[in-house]
Amino acid sequence: MPELPEVENARTVLAQATGRVIAEIDDRDDWVCRPHRPGDIATALEGGTLTTARRIGKTMWCDTRTADGADGPALGVHLGMGGRIVVTDSGGERIGGGPARPDRQPRKTEWDRFTVAFADGGEFRLFDKRRLGRIRLDPDLSGLGPDAENMKPAEFRDRLAAGRSAVKARLLDQSVLAGVGNLLADETLWQARIDPRTPVRDLTRTDLDRLHRNLDRALERAIANGGVHTGEVIEHRHPGGHCPRCGTEMVHGTVGGRSTWWCPKEQE
DNA sequence: ACTCGTGTTAGCTG
DNA sequence: TCAGCTAACACGAG
Known part of the structure; x- marks a missing residue:
């Protein structure tokens, strides 16, 4: 997701997990918590509090304070392909996450990879x-x-146009700009009518500015509508899918090492 | 049964 | 140095 x-x-x-005293941490999953050893994170944070919840691209982290009020280590959180954050109140009820809707995910405790238990009885998982x-x-x-x-237009242009990769590979490169994933890249390139395979050096300034505007718009709409899966072209990314604008059959390939769908007529 | 995938990273190759 | 490929992680979906 x-x-x-x-x-x-x-x-x-x-x-919703900030400002609450950390009573106990389960960090036994040594794959998810690598390179730390089980107990390292617990030892560093138990008794303290999370003070912020920040984000750059797909990476989140919490600044922390220790029990005696000093700055503690930051706690980094990355969701990978399908991770979810669950925060509960002292009564065990989920909090945050917008309008209440039934949680379709079946819950199985062995899929809780990391747990922070607060002194108030609630948890972050x-x-x-x-x-x-x-x-x-x-x-x-x-x-x-x-x-x-x-991002400012000039910054977007300068960072994106460097090098000679395919434009989609560049969009996906988290060191170029942080936050664009596979679906958002396909949606943005489709909206901007740019072939994902185009080498960035072949894009004009006009192309880059149009790409930037469409990225901004796709991001804004995805946030408002609840996720990148709400993009216009996303539901047509499958064999036999058609471009929702012109009706041409969508084409599939691998670009930037990722599964890619585009309209062969409009994205040149 | 078998392939694919909304992500990242280490290691390898040209 | 850069760019592209592969494997690994683990499991559900088609």
Whole structure:
């Protein structure tokens, strides 16, 4: 599920975990918590509090304070392909995450990969069937480009146009800009009518500005509508799918190492 | 039964 | 150095 819009929603849920005293942490999943050893994260954070819930691209982290009021290590949270944040109140009820809707995910405790129990009785959990999510202390954010939201046109052009990769590969490169995933890239390129395979060096300034405007719009709409899966072209990304604008059959290929669908007529 | 995938990373190759 | 490929992680969906 998670690309920038989903992660931003998750961040608002995670924010519900701030300001509460950490009683106990279950960090026994040594794959999700690598390279830490079981107990490392618990030792570092138990007795303290999470003070913020921040995000760049698809990476979230909480700043922390120790029991005696000093700054603690940051707690990094990445959802991977399908992780979800669950925060409960002292009564065990889920909080955050917008309008209440029944949780369709069957819950199985072995899929809770990391749990913070608060002194008030509530919890913060990373629920992740595929175990591709990640928790770590003081995550390295230096490899991330600027968040894909709120980039200036010139900054977007300069960063995107460097190098000679296919434009989609560039959009997916988190060190160029952070937050665009596979679905959002396909949606944006379709909206902008640009072939995902186009080398960035062949894009004109006009192309880049149009791409940027469409990325902004796709992000805004995905956030408003509840996720990247609400994009216009997303439901047509399958064998036999047709371009919702012109009706041409969508074409499939691999670009930037990822499954890619585009309209061969409009995206040249 | 078998392939694919909304993500990331390490390691390898040209 | 850069760019592209592969494997690994684990499981559901088609």
